Amino acid sequence: MRRGRASLEFERPPxxxxxxxxxxxxxxxxxxxxxxxxxxxxxxxxxxxWEEAESAMQEEACRLALEKGGIRPEEVRYLFAGDLLGxxxxxxxGVADLEIPLFGLYGACSTIGExxxxxxxxxxxxxxxxxxxxxxxxxxxxxxxxxxxxxxxNQRPYSATWTVTGSGAFAVSDRxxxxxxxxxxxxxxxxxxxxxxxxxxxxxxxxxxxxxIGAKDSMNMGxxxxxxxxxxxxxxxxxxxxxxxxxxxxxxxxxxxxGRTVLLDFxxxxxxxxxxxxxxxxxxxxxxxxxxxxAGGSGCxxxxxxxxxxxxxxxxxxxWKRVLFVPxxxxxxPVSFNEGQSIPGIAHGVVIEHRSGKESQEG
Amino acid sequence: MRRGRASLEFERPPxxxxxxxxxxxxxxxxxxxxxxxxxxxxxxxxxxxWEEAESAMQEEACRLALEKGGIRPEEVRYLFAGDLLGxxxxxxxGVADLEIPLFGLYGACSTIGExxxxxxxxxxxxxxxxxxxxxxxxxxxxxxxxxxxxxxxNQRPYSATWTVTGSGAFAVSDRxxxxxxxxxxxxxxxxxxxxxxxxxxxxxxxxxxxxxIGAKDSMNMGxxxxxxxxxxxxxxxxxxxxxxxxxxxxxxxxxxxxGRTVLLDFxxxxxxxxxxxxxxxxxxxxxxxxxxxxAGGSGCxxxxxxxxxxxxxxxxxxxWKRVLFVPxxxxxxPVSFNEGQSIPGIAHGVVIEHRSGKESQEG
Numbered sequence: 135m136r137r138g139r140a141s142l143e144f145e146r147p148p149x150x151x152x153x154x155x156x157x158x159x160x161x162x163x164x165x166x167x168x169x170x171x172x173x174x175x176x177x178x179x180x181x182x183x184w185e186e187a188e189s190a191m192q193e194e195a196c197r198l199a200l201e202k203g204g205i206r207p208e209e210v211r212y213l214f215a216g217d218l219l220g221x222x223x224x225x226x227x228g229v230a231d232l233e234i235p236l237f238g239l240y241g242a243c244s245t246i247g248e249x250x251x252x253x254x255x256x257x258x259x260x261x262x263x264x265x266x267x268x269x270x271x272x273x274x275x276x277x278x279x280x281x282x283x284x285x286x287x288n289q290r291p292y293s294a295t296w297t298v299t300g301s302g303a304f305a306v307s308d309r310x311x312x313x314x315x316x317x318x319x320x321x322x323x324x325x326x327x328x329x330x331x332x333x334x335x336x337x338x339x340x341x342x343x344x345x346x347i348g349a350k351d352s353m354n355m356g357x358x359x360x361x362x363x364x365x366x367x368x369x370x371x372x373x374x375x376x377x378x379x380x381x382x383x384x385x386x387x388x389x390x391x392x393g394r395t396v397l398l399d400f401x402x403x404x405x406x407x408x409x410x411x412x413x414x415x416x417x418x419x420x421x422x423x424x425x426x427x428x429a430g431g432s433g434c435x436x437x438x439x440x441x442x443x444x445x446x447x448x449x450x451x452x453x454w455k456r457v458l459f460v461p462x463x464x465x466x467x468p469v470s471f472n473e474g475q476s477i478p479g480i481a482h483g484v485v486i487e488h489r490s491g492k493e494s495q496e497g
Numbered sequence: 498m499r500r501g502r503a504s505l506e507f508e509r510p511p512x513x514x515x516x517x518x519x520x521x522x523x524x525x526x527x528x529x530x531x532x533x534x535x536x537x538x539x540x541x542x543x544x545x546x547w548e549e550a551e552s553a554m555q556e557e558a559c560r561l562a563l564e565k566g567g568i569r570p571e572e573v574r575y576l577f578a579g580d581l582l583g584x585x586x587x588x589x590x591g592v593a594d595l596e597i598p599l600f601g602l603y604g605a606c607s608t609i610g611e612x613x614x615x616x617x618x619x620x621x622x623x624x625x626x627x628x629x630x631x632x633x634x635x636x637x638x639x640x641x642x643x644x645x646x647x648x649x650x651n652q653r654p655y656s657a658t659w660t661v662t663g664s665g666a667f668a669v670s671d672r673x674x675x676x677x678x679x680x681x682x683x684x685x686x687x688x689x690x691x692x693x694x695x696x697x698x699x700x701x702x703x704x705x706x707x708x709x710i711g712a713k714d715s716m717n718m719g720x721x722x723x724x725x726x727x728x729x730x731x732x733x734x735x736x737x738x739x740x741x742x743x744x745x746x747x748x749x750x751x752x753x754x755x756g757r758t759v760l761l762d763f764x765x766x767x768x769x770x771x772x773x774x775x776x777x778x779x780x781x782x783x784x785x786x787x788x789x790x791x792a793g794g795s796g797c798x799x800x801x802x803x804x805x806x807x808x809x810x811x812x813x814x815x816x817w818k819r820v821l822f823v824p825x826x827x828x829x830x831p832v833s834f835n836e837g838q839s840i841p842g843i844a845h846g847v848v849i850e851h852r853s854g855k856e857s858q859e860g
Contacts, residue, residue, distance in 0.1 A: 140598040183836050220583030221830035222603045226841050235503040235704035238603040240585045259622035341598035467584035473546050
């Protein structure tokens with residue numbers, strides 16, 4: 135079950151039973167726009183502050199993921215959740231009403247990778263039949279916290295990324311619980327589309343460690359995160375004794391164009407050509423030429439909503455049999471940044487595989 | 498293994514193999530002063546900023562816990578770590594050099610409870626033979642972030658607590674790994690004192706959920722946290738079908754005098770008299786009459802260093818056979834606070850029990 139130095143392989147891979155993505159208007163206008171479950175036209179979601187809006191979005195994503203799976207909140211044992219804000223306020227105020235025992239997580243933009251890893255570990259160990267993983271980010275809360283007041287209209291260099299307004303939530307369940315719920319929802323005549331196709335299961339994880347090469351430019355987070363992505367992907371290859379040919383896609387979170395270049399260079403130096411299998415959620419979510427988003431999208435929400443809206447569909451359908459999903463985080467803080475510290479990075483790898491619907495029925 | 502709604506019971510309880518506490522001068526002058534492993538006279542620990550000092554303290558606690566157990570960093574599979582600061586900077590910069598795959602956690606002052614829970618879950622599931630849990634707080638970083646500049650000399654009401662400057666680290670291992678290490682360190686003639694006495698094992702956990710009764714006074718964190726402590730302790734009683742007589746001590750993290758009163762009242766209303774078994778780390782760590790600390794100590798470090806320096810010794814010696822350790826967290830953020838939001842609380846329960854040294858040898 136333990137593999138190599140940092141990875142785990144699950145004998146009974148947990149199922150990503152259902153998921154949901156809620157995004158803002160800009161994300162809705164991007165290339166993945168139609169794939170998101172809900173596009174919120176009002177960036178305040180009817181609330182008084184940006185932070186409350188992000189909380190509302192996180193709760194909405196959780197409730198929607200549950201609703202899509204026909205799951206009641208009390209059928210979820212634990213919640214693994216986080217966001218970018220100091221003291222995780224989007225989470226604290228977002229998920230309280232669900233009344234699910236909570237593990238608060240911080241992994242910057244890698245948070246959904248950390249949440250899915252711990253979710254899969256918890257379910258595979260039998261500690262819970264079903265858990266929920268959620269992460270969020272909001273352009274306005276992030277700019278306010280990490281950079282400049284929006285009204286200041288600061289110009290952004292081309293290496294900068296645009297924080298995604300979005301939240302992705304994922305119900306992770308053991309196979310029996312999933313099959314039982316499917317039988318139940320079929321009886322009730324609920325929406326079958328997701329239930330009848332194949333499954334996405336989590337077969338392994340590679341937990342990341344902090345990688346700090348001394349990057350100090352908060353307007354170039356891709357460069358700060360690329361070494362962490364390199365570290366985790368390389369470790370995954372070593373721990374599972376595989377290489378890039380093992381995966382249909384290796385999907386980083388929010389490296390953007392600059393970070394992607396750095397990652398591919400680093401991997402090439404290690405003898406791995408990732409150019410054909412690499413995809414970056416930050417480069418998929420916006421049309422950089424028309425949306426003025428420069429190097430791409432970023433934030434906890436970026437990889438979370440892309441996983442829910444785009445990646446899982448391709449895995450469930452079998453178009454992709456196996457992907458390595460590697461959300462990347464830049465551990466930037468306005469305090470440490472203003473004190474002249476570097477920006478360390480971290481990335482967590484989650485191996486997500488296709489299982490056919492038939493197999494799963496026989497299960 | 499699952500108990501009730503939120504608790505887990507471990508069939509093979511992980512061992513708290515070794516631990517360490519590093520504190521500041523004020524804590525060193527308090528009632529537990531002699532019990533701490535290291536008292537740092539310089540609040541800056543020779544660094545340029547308070548934040549760097551907290552990072553250094555966290556690394557020191559980790560290295561000391563490893564050293565006391567004769568453990569090399571590469572013998573630790575995963576690290577569960579957190580602190581109070583935005584984006585966990587004490588952790589990011591503190592533990593990077595250990596090069597251990599990291600799960601970053603945020604549970605405010607309940608963080609060491611969250612870290613020990615996930616550590617025990619990880620080891621009991623066989624995901625790692627040994628993991629490390631660490632949390633820290635620093636009076637100066639916390640005041641700067643949550644309240645007023647120190648130089649401002651703001652007066653503090655009697656309901657306020659004093660953030661502990663301290664970090665506690667814990668190596669959590671499976672029994673076989675622990676016994677093997679003990680044989681190894683005995684051969685090498687290492688310090689035997691800890692090895693020859695009994696063991697402290699984690700037999701169960703109760704994961705907390707967010708409790709928000711609308712408390713809005715950042716100078717009265719005890720009142721904000723007490724409902725969370727009440728929720729988790731009540732849940733623990735229900736899940737394990739026990740009451741206060743089951744434990745030699747029920748130990749909250751940092752309720753202080755005000756929070757303790759609220760907790761005892763709440764529990765009494767539920768039919769439980771906690772007055773004889775309750776202890777609060779925040780009320781143990783300072784002498785409130787002579788140290789001007791008002792309601793008591795607080796911060797992630799408060800319960801972590803008290804666990805290491807005081808509680809574990811009594812459990813290992815068998816003076817206490819079973820304790821419920823319940824670090825309490827107030828999810829206060831300067832942003833949400835200034836926006837008029839309440840201060841939600843969360844508390845995680847860890848059941849720590851004595852095992853005799855003889856039993857453990859028979860293994």
